[in-house]
Amino acid sequence: xFTKILIANRGEIACRIIRTCRQFGIRTVAVYSDADAxxxxxxxxxxAIHVGGSIPSESYLxxxxxxxxxxxxxxxxxxxxxxxxxxxxxxxxxxxxxGIRFIGPKANSMRKMGSKAGAKDLMSTHGxxxxxxxxxxxxxxxxxxxxxxxxxxxxMIKAAHxxxxxxxxxxxxxxxxxxxxxxxxxxxxNAFGRDRVLLEKYIEQxxxxxxxxxxxxxxxxxxxxxxxxxxxRRYQKVIEESPSPFLTGERRKxxxxxxxxxxxxxxxxxxxxxxxxxxxxxDFYFMEINTRLQVEHPVTEMVTGLxxxxxxxxxxxxxxxxxxxxxxxxxxxxxxxxLYAEDPEKNFLPGSGRLEKLHLxxxxxxxxxxxxxxxxxxxxxxxxPMIAKLIVWDEDRxxxxxxxx
Ligand code: ADP
Numbered sequence: 001x002f003t004k005i006l007i008a009n010r011g012e013i014a015c016r017i018i019r020t021c022r023q024f025g026i027r028t029v030a031v032y033s034d035a036d037a038x039x040x041x042x043x044x045x046x047x048a049i050h051v052g053g054s055i056p057s058e059s060y061l062x063x064x065x066x067x068x069x070x071x072x073x074x075x076x077x078x079x080x081x082x083x084x085x086x087x088x089x090x091x092x093x094x095x096x097x098x099g100i101r102f103i104g105p106k107a108n109s110m111r112k113m114g115s116k117a118g119a120k121d122l123m124s125t126h127g128x129x130x131x132x133x134x135x136x137x138x139x140x141x142x143x144x145x146x147x148x149x150x151x152x153x154x155x156m157i158k159a160a161h162x163x164x165x166x167x168x169x170x171x172x173x174x175x176x177x178x179x180x181x182x183x184x185x186x187x188x189x190n191a192f193g194r195d196r197v198l199l200e201k202y203i204e205q206x207x208x209x210x211x212x213x214x215x216x217x218x219x220x221x222x223x224x225x226x227x228x229x230x231x232x233r234r235y236q237k238v239i240e241e242s243p244s245p246f247l248t249g250e251r252r253k254x255x256x257x258x259x260x261x262x263x264x265x266x267x268x269x270x271x272x273x274x275x276x277x278x279x280x281x282x283d284f285y286f287m288e289i290n291t292r293l294q295v296e297h298p299v300t301e302m303v304t305g306l307x308x309x310x311x312x313x314x315x316x317x318x319x320x321x322x323x324x325x326x327x328x329x330x331x332x333x334x335x336x337x338x339l340y341a342e343d344p345e346k347n348f349l350p351g352s353g354r355l356e357k358l359h360l361x362x363x364x365x366x367x368x369x370x371x372x373x374x375x376x377x378x379x380x381x382x383x384x385p386m387i388a389k390l391i392v393w394d395e396d397r398x399x400x401x402x403x404x405x
Contacts, residue, residue: 001317002026002077006070009081011372014041017079020309029073031066033059035380040372047073054382060084063091067098077101077316086292103316109266110291117160117198123286126265128258131285133200147199148177154202157181159188165235166191170202207278209244211259212300215268216315222325223256224300240296241335242303255284270315271308302334302393333400334393341385350385354378366393366403
């Protein structure tokens, strides 16, 4: 096991990783920007290194400076958290090239999941079900229009290199196709620098159900059941729970098997999430693999009683997975909500400023709070305005909902 690691992140996830490290006597190095000089993750870590200006491109996205900080402090590994550099294959490669362990998958696995179109193509060749559609290179509007007619309506146009819920259009009839294609391509070009799109059948009343997978470097790959993330705003998750109230035991097993197959298809190592879209009839289709720890990982921890960051550290240091598939058990029901600084009078635009009052419930066996701030801290304009995650657990869903309320 490592004795010292660097955390290339901030906020609640940096604090959460520090918590596990403490428990195992692993020393932690934080990195921080100008705006974060007094942030909780800086206070909680054993050491902290200033890496640059407040804008992420001057600090948390500067791979070179972060690797430099790891070398200087003698950190043996880097945990990227989520967001920032966590899914950046070049960074993962540069870390390993510097003789430091990257706590996550290999760069090559990440690259295979870099484009939505490439990921879908790869998965379908490995027998993982994908949403029927068009993922080809020909991007001529007239050709795409023809493909759309073949797929039939309603359908979705998606930016092939998209993410974060951006660059997606639902098209309900052929008369609306070309206008939507043009606006989707424009948005994709602006947000992701590339305007390539893919088309896929629109799944009515879609459910977003994802499977947590874990693999070690000894060839073992397992899953830790599902999280249901269907409650979304602007295609982004706001409430997540486990187990899914929709899945039968049989469907859970099929999806778990498909997720393990998907992970194996890209030689996956460490924690990952295989996202599926599920139709009202229960048919499920692969959407993407998130090659990192997810924001919503605590619901899995609450129902399995496992510490996923501990597993990430063990696997990255070369150990085998602590459990085999048949030993994974879940108990009760967990729900997570994300608490944001937003202005409801301005259409929920991100808010910023000093947290004058912040009262959070006391942690217990039923209540978990993952926060990166305390009362008196400032939510800055530079980063995600999430204040904390509230996660509750109880014996069943109605009781968990009551805890949440
Ligand atoms: P992003 O990478 O931007 O988060 P995803 O491809 O993961 O985008 O999709 C985000 C959400 O959009 C999904 O969770 C789902 O709610 C909805 N969605 C995506 N694809 C489809 C589809 N084919 N049919 C219906 N809804 C979809």
